[in-house]
Amino acid sequence: MKIPAVKGTRDLYPDLLAPIRRIFDVWRAVSIRHGFEEFEGPTLEYLDLYREKSGDELVGQLYRLTDSGGRELALRPEMTPTLARMVAAQISSLPKPIKWFSIPTLFRGENVQRGRLREFYQWNVDVIGAADVVADAEVILVGVEALREMGLREADFAVHISNRRMIAAMLQAAGIAPERLSGAYALMDKSGKLEAAEFDRRWDAAYGAHLPSARLRALLASTDLNGLEREMRRIAGGSKHADAAAELEAAVAETARLMAILSDFGITEYCKLDLRVVRGLAYYTGPVFEFYDRSEKERAICGGGRYDDLLGKLGKSREPAVGFGMGDVVLALLLEEKSLRGPARRTAGVYVIDADPAARPIVHRVVAALRRAGLCADFGYAAQPIGKQLKSADKKGARFAVILGIDPADAGRVRIRDMAGGHERDATLANLLEDPKKMIGIDT
Known part of the structure; x- marks a missing residue:
């Protein structure tokens, strides 16, 4: 019923x-x-x-x-x-x-x-x-x-x-x-x-x-x-x-x-x-x-x-x-x-993505570090192709995507993508974990 x-x-x-x-x-x-x-x-x-x-x-x-x-x-x-x-x-x-x-x-x-x-x-x-x-x-x-x-x-x-x-x-x-x-x-x-x-x-x-x-x-x-x-x-x-x-x-x-x-x-x-x-x-x-x-x-x-x-x-x-x-x-x-209603939903802030399933443990580590730094961070539970993960980031309103596992030969390299403009830059995993806000370029 x-x-x-x-x-x-x-x-x-x-x-x-x-x-x-x-x-x-x-x-x-x-x-x-x-x-x-x-x-x-x-x-x-x-x-x-x-x-x-x-x-x-x-x-x-x-x-x-x-x-x-x-x-x-x-x-x-x-x-x-x-x-x-x-x-x-x-x-x-x-x-x-x-x-x-x-x-x-x-x-x-x-x-x-x-x-x-x-x-x-x-x-x-x-x-x-x-x-x-x-x-x-x-x-x-x-x-x-x-x-x-x-x-x-x-x-x-x-x-x-x-x-x-x-x-x-x-x-x-x-x-x-x-x-x-x-x-x-x-x-x-x-x-x-x-x-x-x-x-x-x-x-x-x-x-x-x-x-x-x-x-x-x-x-x-x-x-x-x-x-x-x-x-x-x-x-x-x-x-x-x-x-x-x-x-x-x-x-x-x-x-x-x-x-x-x-x-x-x-x-x-x-x-x-x-x-x-x-x-x-x-x-x-x-x-x-x-x-x-x-x-x-x-x-x-x-x-x-x-x-x-x-x-x-x-x-x-x-x-x-x-x-x-x-x-x-x-x-x-x-x-x-008056078109003053504001955004339909709160943004995820940062969405963490793995380009290689082997990077999943690092995804968990990075998400935890971002959250402890005061950032709003999210990730997908199931393993998916990188394209679908980027679509999920977009649907959740993420401002940035952090992509891990982009180079299997260099696990310490991450890619940070601006979801609005599509611009990308690389950083080291160590620097990201040490100062997430500075490396991503986001304050909240």
């Missing part, structure tokens, strides 16, 4: 995995360069961790199971609750700010479509213990630098920035009760996915008495922070909620400072104000952002924001926190469309 891969998962053969590993390499290098440490957590968590922390939509996408002891578990759909749980457990002993990153496998039971799978990798970058928005700016900077290092530029992607505090204050100033905000966020998060008429119908039915959809749309479309602040003040000006008006002023100032720091970092050209970004997860409390590609498809590459209350719900103390998650699926598609 033929059993296929589970829908929404991938069989990653070497040629498919290689460009994903390249993405991982950039993610890891950029994280470390910006002072972040790598961590990992369990793939399985208790279901209650997500019931309480992640919001209804994500909980509905969980892969759930019950263990032999009757405990309800779930495959992790995101990493932030795990991070928060781990940090809360040792908060008193961890030096702050905590700057961690991870590249976990995640699982979500959502509709499978191009760019959206049920099992995927995600790069998570978080700062815990820093209340200042300079931390928000730095995690945005990390995301931008990673995409730039992969070859993407200003014409390829943009960072859309908003602020949950600002939106919450605006909605409360308009008269929407705090307990109804989560529903408003969820609907606003769908504004780009719903037809305009359908969004207006749903919004006006639920919240139109306080803030008509037409006025909401005008606010969300604004990209000028000063003009947006004036319009929001008009809403708050007639409000009985003085606390909402004060919160609105603070949130606008916070957003303005965030944009100023991003300018200091030199990435203003990538960033824009976009109040349509609210993020669907329940735990966000301040600035939020999403990275989008600038094509007509306008796909989300990355999303994150500030979640200052989450650790307090899992531990004894409240700790400010901010971070993002960037999945590999949409990013890989974008890189492929």
